[in-house]
Amino acid sequence: MGETDPNTREPIDVEAILEALESGETEQIVAIAKEAHPGDVEVAFERLEDEDREQVLDQLPAEVLSAWADYLPASDVEHRLNTLPETERREVLESLSDDELVDFLQEVDEEDRGQYIQRLDEETRQISEDLLKYPEESAGGRMTKAMAVVPVGLTVKQALEVLESIREEAELLSRIYVVDEHRRILGKLRLRDLAFSKWDTEIAALMDSDQISVNALADQEEAAQMIARYDLMALPVVDDEGRLLGVITHDDALEILEEESTEDMERISGIGGQSDFAYLQTPAMTHFRRRFGWILTLAFLALSSGFVIHAYEAVLTNYYILALYLPMVVAAGGNTGAQSATMVIRAMSLGELDTREFWRVIWKEGRIGFLLGTLLGVCVALQIQFLMPPGMITGSLTPLSVAIVVGFSLMAQVLTSTLIGAALPIGAKKMRLDPAVVASPAITTVVDVSGSIIYFTLAGAIFR
Amino acid sequence: MGETDPNTREPIDVEAILEALESGETEQIVAIAKEAHPGDVEVAFERLEDEDREQVLDQLPAEVLSAWADYLPASDVEHRLNTLPETERREVLESLSDDELVDFLQEVDEEDRGQYIQRLDEETRQISEDLLKYPEESAGGRMTKAMAVVPVGLTVKQALEVLESIREEAELLSRIYVVDEHRRILGKLRLRDLAFSKWDTEIAALMDSDQISVNALADQEEAAQMIARYDLMALPVVDDEGRLLGVITHDDALEILEEESTEDMERISGIGGQSDFAYLQTPAMTHFRRRFGWILTLAFLALSSGFVIHAYEAVLTNYYILALYLPMVVAAGGNTGAQSATMVIRAMSLGELDTREFWRVIWKEGRIGFLLGTLLGVCVALQIQFLMPPGMITGSLTPLSVAIVVGFSLMAQVLTSTLIGAALPIGAKKMRLDPAVVASPAITTVVDVSGSIIYFTLAGAIFR
Incomplete structure (x- = not known):
């Protein structure tokens, strides 16, 4: 700042x-x-x-x-x-x-x-x-009709006369669209091209025939991304026949992309719905309504983790040292899953990634998860073997056996969580859902359960 | 799409x-x-x-x-x-x-x-x-010097001659800056104002004297937010004496705000550093390095939660039903804390919120947390009282006593987590840190510990 x-x-x-x-x-x-x-x-x-x-x-x-x-x-x-x-x-x-x-x-x-x-x-x-x-969130719902349009066939002088008559209405005279008799875009002109050319020049000779446009029914986010990708000042909006209907301007693109980023961030943290108001403007009751749905759902989903721990009562009470590392194993899954989900969701929002790249993402996240899990497992195993406060490990257990259980659990938990975190959002998008909705909260719940099962099963097998 | x-x-x-x-x-x-x-x-x-x-x-x-x-x-x-x-x-x-x-x-x-x-x-x-x-992330580091500048005192004809000579160099002829002899901005002109005015008009009579500008050493994010707030096509960048140095254009603003949103999202999910590359372009080793720091730190911080559960061995093994609701109490804190942290971080990024509003945020989140905690506590207490599988609650315990412990723990846990989630990012910003850095991962760890303590202390007191 x-x-x-x-x-x-x-x-x-x-x-x-x-x-x-x-x-x-x-x-x-x-x-x-x-x-x-x-x-x-x-x-x-x-x-x-x-x-x-x-x-x-x-x-x-x-x-x-x-x-x-x-x-x-x-x-x-x-x-x-x-x-x-x-x-x-x-x-x-x-x-x-x-x-x-x-x-x-x-x-x-x-x-x-x-x-x-x-x-x-x-x-x-x-x-x-x-x-x-047009739907509120479509390109048509965001466009303005106040753009500069001139029919092809005019000279520079004629075009300038047209523009002068609409100069105060048109939002952007910097981009002028040249259209045919059906109002289909043939090209665009800049005001400077007209201002600095001879009056009898045909405008067709000056125009840039690059015709980027978006369909009126396309999502507003697609339009905003095109403006960002092609560094446009304005993007023409057309109907199914390619006729010019309006334009979306650069300031709209900024607003749309900010809104979409906010929405993604909120979804990733389990906040539902949308608000047209700023944080302090929004009443506490509205904030409450947007958050309570996921909080209640996740709470009851967390019961499944509880049932796993409850079911392994014999293992846990016999080897109570396991309680010390249970939060670590569970949290490591939630944290790595949230990381990979966020990376994948953001990459999809920015258009860097598509559902076609599923297996390439899995291959990449698999390697990352393997590295993260192995290194974390080794670090924690070393801590258990060499830095354990005396008296913590009692009975038939040795630091080595605990180190093996915790280390391998962490490895398995981190690897699976990384993969789940990457796969779920892509899967959601394949099913035409918002990838961000199935992000962190859902992933954390899933890997909490899988982590507890991995941990207690491994402990039960090795300690017996 | x-x-x-x-x-x-x-x-x-x-x-x-x-x-x-x-x-x-x-x-x-x-x-x-x-x-x-x-x-x-x-x-x-x-x-x-x-x-x-x-x-x-x-x-x-x-x-x-x-x-x-x-x-x-x-x-x-x-x-x-x-x-x-x-x-x-x-x-x-x-x-x-x-x-x-x-x-x-x-x-x-x-x-x-x-x-x-x-x-x-x-x-x-x-x-x-x-x-x-200029630093890479400052307004000066992002500006271009290729803008249109004309000295005040010219006529429309003279100004058009100046512009014609630089028309291909200047990035945006749509905004033309009028400066005094020290190159300080006096106002701005649109090309249309010149193109449609009499040649002998003084440009001073046509210019818009609204002079929004940003200092070259200001953060690039501040510049981008000004472009968004004032719907600008270009923002002039000035030195300490107010002399025009360059401009930042609307497409830069879009890029900067997208980068900053990505950075916030990544920080919120515990991903460090920055990458100039797209997701698939980034090698697995780079992804690994950006993630491992937090994963290792959080894993060892999770040990503190482990120590709490370990310390309450007597309570947990005596009343093993507590294990069933432990993940729920802990997760509810993490989830509500992440929600309020995300809301507050995003509001600060969008400039909707400042550190001065600390107490208003606390008051708002306090009410939200109270509502969330109370309603969640009541729902879960009702489930325990009326929908508990038979045989789960044994010994001296009754469903009512378990319902009271779990219900009140959830209330206390959700309320404190909501407040912590809102307070930590604002506190971080007050200390001139990036608010997003202390977000979800740090908050989850803190509330995991506080949640376990609340839960076991309450259970120990009520069941005795």
């Missing part, structure tokens, strides 16, 4: 907002609000308590709300909209860009959505309804 | 490359190479075995290598460079953009670096040496 620095822009001062609120200086809030970048407002809002947030919202003039709408949770925007007079409400909605408006409409309750749409002017309503046809 | 579709660009066919290799059709490889987008090549290379990769590399013409250099691991680029004749080697290096070249130089061995720099022409060498002064 960098230091605070006079040349670096500082986020908006949350303390100042809170102070202004406490002292009731509403003009102060409005003044801060007007100056602040919406990006900073987003950060400040993430840290405000619910009541404080509502108080700030209630002070916001309509034009500030328009500027902020894309950066605030839909419920906050809706809260403020509902307190505004009808005309201002419509002004705010119509001032939003088409993808911002659709994001908002996708997030509000379905009943309210119809009401908001009715209020829009004809053109905005048409565009919104078009965009709302 | 979307379906394969004629309109969506398909990644390069790895199988085709492999086949061409096997049959020795080198022209085929070169043909595929010339047509492929470097982004597709990156994906294909991630899946090729080391030997196959080297064979493909050996076929690459110099101009293809130039186009691909930024998408391939530095070691691959170096491998091919060293087999090229001196003049071609220099051509490839000089054809790279300044930030690509610096990325490459940062990754190669320090001895080799000097040799490569010597080969460059005067201007390129000067720029590289300038950029190499």
Whole structure:
């Protein structure tokens, strides 16, 4: 993290907002609000308590709300909209860009959505309804229709005239799409190609005919990965006939990939569902609901481990030294399984790995697991043989026999856990499930059971 | 994942490359190479075995290598460079953009670096040496100097002339920076503002004076987060006096944030170090080295749990039914601790949370932990009271007494684990450590010990 620095822009001062609120200086809030970048407002809002947030919202003039709408949770925007007079409400909605408006409409309750749409002017309503046809998490659901399009056959002068007429609407004039009469993409132009060329040049001669595009029904993650892979500023979205429908821009890609990374991390730690809110904005009850499912499931699954230990009562009570190494054997499996699962899940998310590579992954993880297990087993066996506190190993047992049992159990446990950790997520993906869902929690439970069985069976066999 | 579709660009066919290799059709490889987008090549290379990769590399013409250099691991680029004749080697290096070249130089061995720099022409060498002064993971280490800069005071016509002369060098003409005589940023222009304005207009009248910038020594992650927060196409990088040094572009931000997410995920699962290579490209020995440290440490830390169980021999062997629920109590702590740690670490990474919010996080997680623990404790207590297989609970014990011990242990264990899981990462950040390093593995070990102590102490007290 960098230091605070006079040349670096500082986020908006949350303390100042809170102070202004406490002292009731509403003009102060409005003044801060007007100056602040919406990006900073987003950060400040993430840290405000619910009541404080509502108080700030209630002070916001309509034009500030328009500027902020894309950066605030839909419920906050809706809260403020509902307190505004009808005309201002419509002004705010119509001032939003088409993808911002659709994001908002996708997030509000379905009943309210119809009401908001009715209020829009004809053109905005048409565009919104078009965009709302696509699933929220598809490329179509994320695109904007505000891109620059010119028909092939124009000259530079004609193209510039077209662009000048749409310059304020189009999100990105830096990429201009050249289309045929069916609106299929023929190529793309940069504004600089037009600005620095002779006016009578045909645009077809200037365009780059590289045509990367994504289908409107493709997953938004696929679109974001294409933007990342090809370093694009915008990715055209097309229908099944290849007709240009809209574009997804680089800032959307960033947002999508951040959301997907968050989702993967949460799944890996056994957190279900999704939240559109920041951590502090999310009520404790919502956090609770997202976590309790796995906690309860895993608790009862852990009973199977308990049954294994319970079943080996004779072995454990006869050779109580086994209790000392039981947590180690079990934990080593959970830890190595979580490592290999995480590596494989992340590699699949980044597109580095596919289910076709199953056997190559198994071969790699097999070697890694063998190395990890062997070295760990040897280290612990040496500790038992040479560094055991006196009096711990009693009766018919020798340090060597314990070292052999623990060392070989660790080897077997680590090798199998590494393989299970790698195989389960790939298997899940093969069955079209989210690989991250079967990650750490499920793996830990499985290898807890297998570890206990390996350990007690080996001990029973060798000590007898 | 979307379906394969004629309109969506398909990644390069790895199988085709492999086949061409096997049959020795080198022209085929070169043909595929010339047509492929470097982004597709990156994906294909991630899946090729080391030997196959080297064979493909050996076929690459110099101009293809130039186009691909930024998408391939530095070691691959170096491998091919060293087999090229001196003049071609220099051509490839000089054809790279300044930030690509610096990325490459940062990754190669320090001895080799000097040799490569010597080969460059005067201007390129000067720029590289300038950029190499900044740490690899700083904003300065990631920036490019190829941006568009115009001095204030020009007219639109003069500015367009300046831009025309640098149009092919500048990475992004979409954002043009207006600077004063000390090269301090006064504002930014869009090419469209110039292209559609009268030639004699002063550019000062057209520019947007919003000046978001980042210090060259700031962490690259801070720069990437600013690009995300403010939806920027490029972020200017400045020195301590506020003079414009370069820019970081949106595609760098994407790359940086993906790297940081990967690093967080890996840390959370106890994987150390970093790898510049994709999963399959990384040799098993490297994977092994990144994982073994934590596995060994955690194994020996698990001994402390073992000592606790060992110390409570009398309680466990007298009331062997406790063995049945021991894994559940211990695992519930690890699972809830991992959940809260993940939530807090991710929120901090996304800038939603700061160390100042410590007590608000504790208050929130305390409530969540209390809810999780109570509900889990009640569910399990009910199972023990009403759904216990007959014959499991013997001697002086009743289902009720076991239900009370297990239920309250779960409550206490889940509540403390949730709090520990949230507190440790924030504490680590306060001490300027990476919060993710003290995540799941460390937390699991701590709560394994605390869980066993809670469980056996409570059982000892209630059963007596």
